[in-house]
Amino acid sequence: MGLASRGRNVYYRVLGVEMTGYVWLRRIEIARNWSDVHLEKGVSLDNGVVIVTGGALRRGKVTIRANTYVNRYTIFDGHESIEIGRRCMIGPHCYITDGDHSTLPGIPVQAQPMQKAPVVLEDEVWVGSHVVILPGVRIGHGAVIGAGSVVTRSVPANAIACGVPARVIRMRGQTLKPAAREAAQ
Numbered sequence: 001m002g003l004a005s006r007g008r009n010v011y012y013r014v015l016g017v018e019m020t021g022y023v024w025l026r027r028i029e030i031a032r033n034w035s036d037v038h039l040e041k042g043v044s045l046d047n048g049v050v051i052v053t054g055g056a057l058r059r060g061k062v063t064i065r066a067n068t069y070v071n072r073y074t075i076f077d078g079h080e081s082i083e084i085g086r087r088c089m090i091g092p093h094c095y096i097t098d099g100d101h102s103t104l105p106g107i108p109v110q111a112q113p114m115q116k117a118p119v120v121l122e123d124e125v126w127v128g129s130h131v132v133i134l135p136g137v138r139i140g141h142g143a144v145i146g147a148g149s150v151v152t153r154s155v156p157a158n159a160i161a162c163g164v165p166a167r168v169i170r171m172r173g174q175t176l177k178p179a180a181r182e183a184a185q
Contacts, residue, residue: 005025006022009022009025015034016034016035017034017038018037019038019040019041020040021041021042023043024043024044024045026046026049028045028049028051029051029052030050030052033061035057036053036057036060036062036078037053037061037063038062039063040063040064041067042068043065043067043068043069043070044068044069044070045064045070046069046070046072046092048072049070049074050073050076051075052075052077053078054079055080055114061078061081062078063084064084065084065085065086068084068086068088068090070090071089071091073093074090074095075096077096077098078097078098079097079114080098080099080116080117080118081118082096082098082118083118083119083120084125085124085125088124088125088127089125089126089127090127091129094130094132095131095132095133096121096133097133097134098116098118099114099115099135100114100115100135101115102115116135117136118136119134119136119137119138121139122138122139122140122142123141125139125140125141125142125143126144127139128144128145128147128148129148130147130148131149131150132149132150133145134150134152137152139154140155140157141158142157142172143155143158143159144172145162146160146162146163146166147162148162148164149166150163150164150166151166152166153166158171158172160172
């Protein structure tokens with residue numbers, strides 16, 4: 001597996017992906033605009049991870065910082081700017097995007113322009129499995145996003161957020177009171 005990962009490092013570097021050191025790459029896909037992608041030393045991308053970018057070429061459109069682990073079948077869909085901080089953990093089957101189609105009446109959605117807003121996950125964020133993160137979201141340092149959540153607005157540092165749409169249920173280090181636990185369910 002290590003030899004195959006090294007081969008993928010060489011392959012994607014030749015295509016134009018910017019890597020600052022060795023990146024652990026299982027069977028992943030970086031589609032289109034390879035030079036839009038920046039991966040720092042120690043990033044780990046597990047099987048089935050997809051990074052796709054659209055629009056005009058721009059370095060660092062999708063940036064994943066050092067020592068971040070991305071679990072299986074997660075998709076990054078970058079149109080303007082997706083930045084993942086250092087030492088983050090992203091669970092399997094997540095979808096992170098910084099763009100969405102307009103929904104004006106009388107025009108097919110597919111023909112409408114993208115509405116773009118940067119997405120930032122600060123350092124040491126933990127994102128559970130099957131989470132969707134939508135355009136314009138900033139997730140603060142050390143925050144935790146519960147499995148199955150849809151994040152539509154920013155989450156402060158050290159917060160624990162979950163649900164559809166995701167809401168802060170408590171801060172790390174706080175215990176959840178019984179009434180708040182029932183309200184969160």
